[in-house]
Amino acid sequence: MQLSESLQDYLEAIFIVIQDKPVCRITDIQKIINVSKPSIVNALSILKEKKLINQQKYSYITLTDNGKKEASNIYCKHLAIKELLINLFDFDKKSANTLACEIEHHFCKKTVQIMKTMTENIKKHPNLKKKLLKK
Amino acid sequence: MQLSESLQDYLEAIFIVIQDKPVCRITDIQKIINVSKPSIVNALSILKEKKLINQQKYSYITLTDNGKKEASNIYCKHLAIKELLINLFDFDKKSANTLACEIEHHFCKKTVQIMKTMTENIKKHPNLKKKLLKK
DNA sequence: AATTATAATTAGTTTTAATTAACAAAGTGA
DNA sequence: TCACTTTGTTAATTAAAACTAATTATAATT
Structure with a gap:
């Protein structure tokens, strides 16, 4: 399109x-x-x-x-990115929304799917996030 | 600027x-x-x-x-995003480069720093990636 | 029903970032 | 050194996406 x-x-x-x-x-x-x-x-x-x-x-x-x-595809991307920003990067809702809007157009379905999986796993296993962000 | x-x-x-x-x-x-x-x-x-x-x-x-x-700041962002795309999302170098170019302008230093940490940890502990992407 | 307020449209302009075509300068090789 | 190639510049257009100002249509209120 x-x-x-x-x-x-x-x-x-x-x-x-x-x-x-x-x-x-x-x-x-x-x-x-x-x-x-x-x-x-x-x-x-x-x-x-x-x-x-x-x-x-x-x-x-x-x-x-x-x-x-079309709109639903776009919005799904938006949501997936927003969720990852909130759950992994500790964005607040508003900032997550803004950034998701700015970058969502550039991601393919496959990448978005990976983001979804990541968000789910982080929610399920909170230790994962700790280990990922450990300095 | x-x-x-x-x-x-x-x-x-x-x-x-x-x-x-x-x-x-x-x-x-x-x-x-x-x-x-x-x-x-x-x-x-x-x-x-x-x-x-x-x-x-x-x-x-x-x-x-x-x-x-200025340029160095921009390029550092670029590199951090590219590395994460390669090491976590399994992008090839060229695609990672392209996408990094498209989205790099929208990320703040703090977020980029988190990306760097994530990439390091994923490289150090390959199991992390598996757990993150497990379906 | 007339008036007022809200909402939508049109016309014209601005900014940013690209283009092509034509031209000018610099560099190179015989 | 002269011709030729490469590189850089200028001028004039185009397109996307925004704006303001002015206008028109619809809705709401008295």
Whole structure:
């Protein structure tokens, strides 16, 4: 699908909003991505072109099936990275979120899967973390 | 100093070239960062403004003291990330390099230090890696 | 229903980082 | 030393992603 990083961010934001409620508005996106409304409108028009979202003028935004699939992939990566940052690197939630956003686009599925495994094992066996970080 | 990601990349490239030989030329940078020469010339003019490099027209590029310091910081991050990708995530050298380039700008010193420690411990105690990645 | 407030859009601009084409300087070999 | 190759520079464009200001549509309130 080859979306730019910023378009991936917009799609991910919509996905996050829609987890809680059925539809999404531009103001919802603005609360997540801190940019001006025209920037969002512009991004949405591209996502619409790519058939990842549905939106009629001045109205709600929803994800197409394709859009859901793409967004979910992106968000899964995000979560895996965030979890590792929290559980291994002792990031607080907010910083973990920020950094995950910044780097998530660059990781392949395989690497993300390894991160998930690592997080699980660290949670299961707390000694592992101690040994890893021992100086 | 607040350099953009791309300017950091240029500075880092110069640093890498200068590890092997006393000066750097635009063609050397081009071998590392795959862009056109005018792009490099333009980046250099900004780095010059910021007093991070010295360059007289049609001639060599060297790093100022400040430039060396900045570049070395960036490159240290790069190395730490690359090493972890190789030793824990089983990346080959080239892929590790590519990914490190993409994400290095986003990591703080502290996190990078943790990565270094992790890499050392994994090298010392191979069992650690097995336990971390066990499914 | 009219007014006001909120939300979305359009138009035009800026910044960053890249490009190609054309040109200029430096280096090299006969 | 002159021609040729390599290297570096300039100028003019392009594209992505942001912005502000002004406008329009929708929703809410009295």
